[in-house]
Amino acid sequence: MIDNTTRREFLAQLGALGGLVLVASVPGVVKAEDAAKYGADGMPHGWKDDPLAFVAIGTDGTVTILVHRSEMGQGVRTGMPLIVADELEADWSKVRVSQAPADEEKYGNQDTDGSRSTRHFFEPMRRCGAAARTMLEQAAAQTWGVPVGQVHAVNHEVIHQPSGRKLGYGALAQRAAKLPVPPRASVRLKSPEQFRYIGKGQTGLVDGWDIATGKAQYGIDARAEGMVFAVIARSPVLGGKVARLDSAEAEKMPGVLKVVQLQAAAQGATFQPLAGVAVIASDTWVAIKARNALQIQWDDGANKTYDSPAYRAELEQAARKPGKVLRSTGDFDGALAKASRKVEAEYYLPHIAHATMEPPAAMARIDKGRCEVWAPTQAPQVTRTDIAKYLGLPEANVTVHVTLLGGGFGRKSKPDFAIEAALLSREMGGKPVKVVWTREDDLHHDFYHTVSVEHLQAGLNEQGKVTAWLHRSAAPSIGSIFGPDPKHELPFEVGMGLVNLPFDIPNLRIENPEAAAHTRIGWFRSVSNIPHAFAVQSFVAELAAAAGRDHRDFLLELIGSPRLIDPTSQGDGWNHGESPKLYPVDTGRLRRVLETATREAKWGRKMPQGSGLGLAAHYSFVSYTATVVEVAVDSTGALTIPRVDIAFDCGPQVNPDRVRSQLEGAVVMGLSLALTGEITFRRGRAEQDNFHMYQVMRMDAAPREIHVHTLPSNDWSMPLGGVGEPGVPPVAPALANAIFAATGKRIRQLPVKDQLEPGGPELNAS
Amino acid sequence: MDLSINGQSVQVNASSDTPLLWVLRDHLGMTGTKFGCGMALCGACTVLVNGEAVRSCVTPVSSLAGKQITTIEGVGATQPGKALQEAWVAVNVPQCGYCQAGQIMSAAALLATKPHPSDPDIDAAMAGNICRCGTYPRIRAAIKRAAGQTEGAA
Numbered sequence: 051m052i053d054n055t056t057r058r059e060f061l062a063q064l065g066a067l068g069g070l071v072l073v074a075s076v077p078g079v080v081k082a083e084d085a086a087k088y089g090a091d092g093m094p095h096g097w098k099d100d101p102l103a104f105v106a107i108g109t110d111g112t113v114t115i116l117v118h119r120s121e122m123g124q125g126v127r128t129g130m131p132l133i134v135a136d137e138l139e140a141d142w143s144k145v146r147v148s149q150a151p152a153d154e155e156k157y158g159n160q161d162t163d164g165s166r167s168t169r170h171f172f173e174p175m176r177r178c179g180a181a182a183r184t185m186l187e188q189a190a191a192q193t194w195g196v197p198v199g200q201v202h203a204v205n206h207e208v209i210h211q212p213s214g215r216k217l218g219y220g221a222l223a224q225r226a227a228k229l230p231v232p233p234r235a236s237v238r239l240k241s242p243e244q245f246r247y248i249g250k251g252q253t254g255l256v257d258g259w260d261i262a263t264g265k266a267q268y269g270i271d272a273r274a275e276g277m278v279f280a281v282i283a284r285s286p287v288l289g290g291k292v293a294r295l296d297s298a299e300a301e302k303m304p305g306v307l308k309v310v311q312l313q314a315a316a317q318g319a320t321f322q323p324l325a326g327v328a329v330i331a332s333d334t335w336v337a338i339k340a341r342n343a344l345q346i347q348w349d350d351g352a353n354k355t356y357d358s359p360a361y362r363a364e365l366e367q368a369a370r371k372p373g374k375v376l377r378s379t380g381d382f383d384g385a386l387a388k389a390s391r392k393v394e395a396e397y398y399l400p401h402i403a404h405a406t407m408e409p410p411a412a413m414a415r416i417d418k419g420r421c422e423v424w425a426p427t428q429a430p431q432v433t434r435t436d437i438a439k440y441l442g443l444p445e446a447n448v449t450v451h452v453t454l455l456g457g458g459f460g461r462k463s464k465p466d467f468a469i470e471a472a473l474l475s476r477e478m479g480g481k482p483v484k485v486v487w488t489r490e491d492d493l494h495h496d497f498y499h500t501v502s503v504e505h506l507q508a509g510l511n512e513q514g515k516v517t518a519w520l521h522r523s524a525a526p527s528i529g530s531i532f533g534p535d536p537k538h539e540l541p542f543e544v545g546m547g548l549v550n551l552p553f554d555i556p557n558l559r560i561e562n563p564e565a566a567a568h569t570r571i572g573w574f575r576s577v578s579n580i581p582h583a584f585a586v587q588s589f590v591a592e593l594a595a596a597a598g599r600d601h602r603d604f605l606l607e608l609i610g611s612p613r614l615i616d617p618t619s620q621g622d623g624w625n626h627g628e629s630p631k632l633y634p635v636d637t638g639r640l641r642r643v644l645e646t647a648t649r650e651a652k653w654g655r656k657m658p659q660g661s662g663l664g665l666a667a668h669y670s671f672v673s674y675t676a677t678v679v680e681v682a683v684d685s686t687g688a689l690t691i692p693r694v695d696i697a698f699d700c701g702p703q704v705n706p707d708r709v710r711s712q713l714e715g716a717v718v719m720g721l722s723l724a725l726t727g728e729i730t731f732r733r734g735r736a737e738q739d740n741f742h743m744y745q746v747m748r749m750d751a752a753p754r755e756i757h758v759h760t761l762p763s764n765d766w767s768m769p770l771g772g773v774g775e776p777g778v779p780p781v782a783p784a785l786a787n788a789i790f791a792a793t794g795k796r797i798r799q800l801p802v803k804d805q806l807e808p809g810g811p812e813l814n815a816s
Numbered sequence: 817m818d819l820s821i822n823g824q825s826v827q828v829n830a831s832s833d834t835p836l837l838w839v840l841r842d843h844l845g846m847t848g849t850k851f852g853c854g855m856a857l858c859g860a861c862t863v864l865v866n867g868e869a870v871r872s873c874v875t876p877v878s879s880l881a882g883k884q885i886t887t888i889e890g891v892g893a894t895q896p897g898k899a900l901q902e903a904w905v906a907v908n909v910p911q912c913g914y915c916q917a918g919q920i921m922s923a924a925a926l927l928a929t930k931p932h933p934s935d936p937d938i939d940a941a942m943a944g945n946i947c948r949c950g951t952y953p954r955i956r957a958a959i960k961r962a963a964g965q966t967e968g969a970a
Contacts, residue, residue, distance in 0.1 A: 123911030123949045254908060261913035262904040264848020264888030268914060271847035279842060304831070333842035334851075335834045407852050407860055407914040407948045456850070456914025457948050489853040707908055711954070715911055718950025741857035741946065750939035752952040 088629035090170035093161065095154035095431070099174035101182035101231060103156050104134060111206060111220030113140045118150040118157035119167040120428050121257070122458030123715070124774045125708030126167050128256045130175055133168075133704060136247045137179030137240060138186075140219070141206035147256045152430030152450035162428040163463050163573060164626065165671040165772025168704055172770055180237045182226075189226035190217050205246075242766040249764070251706035257454065269426030269453040270411035274482035277413065278307055280474050281337040281486060283344055284326035284495050287734035288569050289351035291325040296345035300329060303343065305336035310477045312470070320532055321436060321464045324495055328474055334486050350734055356568035358730040362398060362503065365565060369396065369505035369524040373563030374538055377549045377621035380557035385518035389509025393596050395589055396505050398799040399581040401498040401729040403736075403744060404574055408456020409487040410467035416480035420447045425468040426455040433465035437472045459719075460573035464497050493744055494736045497572025498729055500525040502565075504585030509557075514597030516553075516608060522561040523548050525581060530567035537564045539578065545624035547582030547779065550617055552635050552669055554610030560621075569731065575719065579670045579779035584800065587666035587783035591790065601665060601787065602648050609667075612638030626672050632769050633672045639699050639761075640669055643676040646759050647697035651678035660684060662791025666780035671772025673700040677717070677784040679753075683792045687806035691721060691753040691785075699761040700771035710758045713777040717756050720781025722747035725802050819880055821846070822890025832878035836870075837861045839877050840887060848888035848917050852946070859945030862918040862925075863887050869925035871944075886924075888917035896927035896962065903962040911949035919945045923959050932963050 090097035098104075106114040115131040131147045134140075150157050158174065183203045190208035191198040194215060201210050207218045247253055260266040285291060297309040308330045312323055327344055331337035386392060412425040414437075421441055427433045430452050438445040455462055467485060474483040487495075502525030509518035527543060529536040539548070539562050549560050574580070594604035614634040617625040625633060644667040648654075653663060660683050667676035680693040694717045703709045726745035730737045738744040786797040789806065797805060819826045821844070830839050835854075840846040840863075849872055852860030856871035863872045864886035891897030900920050903909075910916045919942065926933055926941035933941065938956055947955065 121912075123913065125911075254905060255910060257913065258905040258908060258910060259901075261910045261916050262901040262920060263892060264846075264917045266913055267847070268850075270851065271841075273845060273847070333830065333834070333838055335838040335842070336831070338854075405948060407858065407912065407946065408850070409852075454914075455912060457912045459948075486851065489855070489858075711908065711911060711951070714953055715950035718952060719948070722950070740855050741853050742855070746858075746946050746948060747950070747952075748943045748946060749952045749955065750943040752950070754935070756953050 088627065088632070090159060090174070092627050093159035093170065095159050097171060097174040098156065098158035099177040099181070099234070101178050101185070104178050105138065105182045107219055107223040107226070109220050109223055111144055111218050112146055113138065113144055113219065114146045114148050116148050116150045118160050119171070120160070120162040120430065120452055120455055120458065122162065122428065122455035122462070124712060125255065125705055126162070128253055129168055129705045129708060130171060131256065132247045132253050133172060133175040134179035136245055137176045138183045139203040139205060139246070142247060142253060144206060149452050151452065152434040154431040160430045161432070161463065162458070163460060165774040165776065166627070169672070169770035169772060172704065176239055177234060177237055180239050181232055184232045184237055185226040185229045186219055186222050188229055189222040193217065193222070193225060242764065248704050249702060249706065253705060267453055268408050268456045269413070269424060270408050270456065270486060272413035272424035272453060272484060274413065274415055277482040277484055278330050278332065278478060279334045279337050279486065280328050280330045280483050281334065281341050281488065282312065282326045282328040282470060282491070283341050283346055284324040284491065285348055286494060287348070287350040288353045290348050290354070291351070292327060292346055293349040294347040295327055297327070299345070300340040300343040303336065303340045305332035306340045307331055308477065310474065312473065321432070321466045321469065323466045323470045323473070330474060330478060330483060338488065353568045354734040356731045356734040358400070358732070361501065361568070365501070365503035365524045366396065368563035368565060369503040369522045371563065373522055373524070373561040375559060375561050376544055377558065377560040382518050382520050382557045382559040385557035386507065386509040389518055390512045391510040391596060392507065393510070393593055394507045395592055395798060396503060397585040397588060399502050399584060400800060401501045402574060402723055402727040403493050403496045403498060403729050403738070404457070404459045404461035405492065405744060405746060406457030406459060406461055409489055409492040410462065411484065411486045412468040412471040413482055413484040414468070414471035414475040415482035416441070416472070416475050419443060420449070421472055421475070422449045422451065423468050423472060424451045424453055425465065426453050426462055427465055427468060428455065428458045428463040429465060433468045436465055436469055440469050441472055441476060459575040460577070461496060463573060489740045493729065493738050493740065497531065497570040499574035499580065500528070500571050500578065502581040504581055506585060506589045508589070508593055510593065510597055514599055516555050516593060518557045519553070519555045520559050520561070521548065521551070521585065522563055523582060524563045524565045525578070526565045526567035526571050528571050528573060530571055535567050537566055538562050541624040543578040545622045545626065546578035547586065547668060547670060548578065550620045550622040550635060551586065552615060552637055552640060553608045555608070568734070576670060576775040576778040579668065580723070580782070583666065583668040583779035584783045584786070587668065587780060588786050588798070591664070591787040592796065600654070602644065602653055605644060605665070605667065606641055609637050609640055612641060626772070628672055635669055639674045640667055642761060643667060643674045643697040643699050646761065647676040647678045647695045650697065650757060650759050651680070651695040653678060657791070660792055662788045662793070664784045664787025664789065664791055666783040666787060668780040670779055671776045673698065673771030673773065673776040675776050675780050677780040679781070679784040679788040681785065681788040681792050683789065683806055687804070687808060689789070689802070689806055693755040693757070694753045695757045695759065696777060697759040697761065698777065700773050700776070701768040702763045702766050702770060703760065706760065709760055709773050712773050713758045714756050716777025717781055718747055718752050720778045721753070721785060724782035724785050724800055728801050817877065817881065819877065819885060820883065821885045822887060822893070828877060830877060833876050836863065836872040836875045836877050836880060836885070840872065846887055846889055850914055850917060852915065859922060860915050860918040862921040862945065864891070864921060864925055867925065867928055869922045888921060891921060891924050894924065897924045899962040900924055900927070900958065903958040907954050907958040907961060909951050909954040909958050911951055915945060915947045919947065919955055923962070926959070927963060932965060933959065
């Protein structure tokens, strides 16, 4: 059910188009299958393919398609409607896109994360468009009194072949709306050669013009009559609370309306807002100034001793001792003892912050027991459920309008900021309140990417082949925000490039020692693949160097022959939530991306002094990526990146231009994280305040050339892979390997920062 | 106080130290100009003041009397502004899009002084604008397109 407010707005939008049909009135016509397990079936509320929920056609022929996933730059507001429009045989110029509110009962799962919107909803959206097309064809056949088999839809009209009669979608809309939704089994999908938009790459961004002209609306842009503005001073340490507050100075400032205390969040309290003091004022600037005038003494609590150098030492100790065994094949210890050469390395990856360009922000108002929220959320339904819980309202009385997201990267899967807006609106008697996080708030109170020490050991035989491999990964878990700290990586974390190592090595052990969380740990684009891929792909380069082999050939040999690996045989029961039968790990595809990237980058070419090429390949989100980075390092240690090649296989691509853009972006973000991304803690507090301390890659440092090589696939029977995240993991190790090739210096801790400067930290040269 | 924004005279009632950014966003409802850092570090809030790129998050309104302010909502009325907006769409530059208004404003200031910028010119003019999604190759391509220059595959 969508609530009345939303329905009103939706109807108003459609009314403006000159007519209204096909708007939902028959709930639950089409439901997800029972016994759901994998893919969208395994997600809360599964999938829906009901055309009445997603498609509306006005009598003027305008087709409005609802998008139920959040747009954060991955292109879903273009890609999803494009799928529906294709099967619907709609003329794209007559398609309008509208954003669905939070309502998973109606739309299916809305959690926009895990690189799965398109792979989970490609088929449901195709069926949705095809069902609507079928209804239009049936309506035309009825109008003409001819068998439905004699009519077919082409480009926004239905044609009666024998007589040549035609009727446009607008003219058919009202009659079509009265027809029952055809049973799923009877709906005829297009064959791929009939695709009009899918896979063609000729569809511009739905929001392109609005973005370029400043009209696009993000959460921070939400406005309502009588709106007031809030900023919050939050506990700098997780679990801390206000010990003493003097707000007299702040409350005297002109424009300040109210100062409100927010209760302490317990550790493990999921997305609960942090304890803090909110200032509500007539504009954001007044609120910021008044917040600066607050005198707060914090009771920091147990995490006040969290200190990054000390914690790193703790992780190192843990990683040097045996840990929980996740996977063991053959006899690692025996094989290592027999090895003719032993190699050991340890890698450190710090916390990183998402730093979405739109900081967390949301607006809420409450009127007569109903709450409306405008939020840039990746998790609309979670936001709705949580706000209902915090306000003590039935969920039906909470409407979450999903705005555009000014970046998400996993940060906006956590709706703490939207809950804050709702709580503060209640404090203001229901007045619309907009909460804005400053950049300092964002960097100080993120759900940070984990911090880790990755310890690896390997044995090589006399021929330089790897006979033994040990990987211990020690990192605090995202599980720590959901309850008691599990102190071990969860299946979805170890399934990101740790246990599912696709190498052909006879003696192998993978362990996960304990690590406790002292801050909020959260998903960051590609998540645990970041440390796991960095360690594995750096270590392979170290082994190749030790064996005196070409890195590319050595990695291909480790990957081994093209074969399909059942992920469960590797101790990965998670497999990105996908069926192990439908999505085995295909080493042939991993080899192909590596071969493609190295070929395109002209791997093996002679490089000038101070320049080098580095490579890495990684499987994640059921897609395959390989990267070659070219670097040049001058005598001062200054590094430039002239060129990056990235090869990618995600199976068939719905919107190839957006696939390319995601990979271009992943390259820049991956390099940015590797070069400068680090959040450190001291006395429990994040030390970086703004972009001068947490540096993000800028245009002058970005690679001048990024060459994306997507492996073409026109085989639409192949299951789709993820796109948003899998570009990131191989970028940092390819960079580190390029630096080694250029300078002989081995980067074992991120970020690179000043490690290349003369007089910088001593690095291992081989 | 009176401000001149996009060729229109606008009456504003805000304390004199209020940055232009918050006057635009909170007082005037012109939300195209974005908040990103509050310290002139990211460029999301870029506007033109007498044709020059200025970070509105650190520019008090009191300093703007008698000056011509152009925002993303008005830059399309200028030739380079319009060309840039069209190029941004043609190249499909945006990902999340949040920083792009600021990017376009910095690019507009660049083209106003250098109609045919070199790569180093573009680097210098655009290095103050962060894009977390990493759209830099397409921003470069779009600037060249707007300048009537051709750009190889990004």
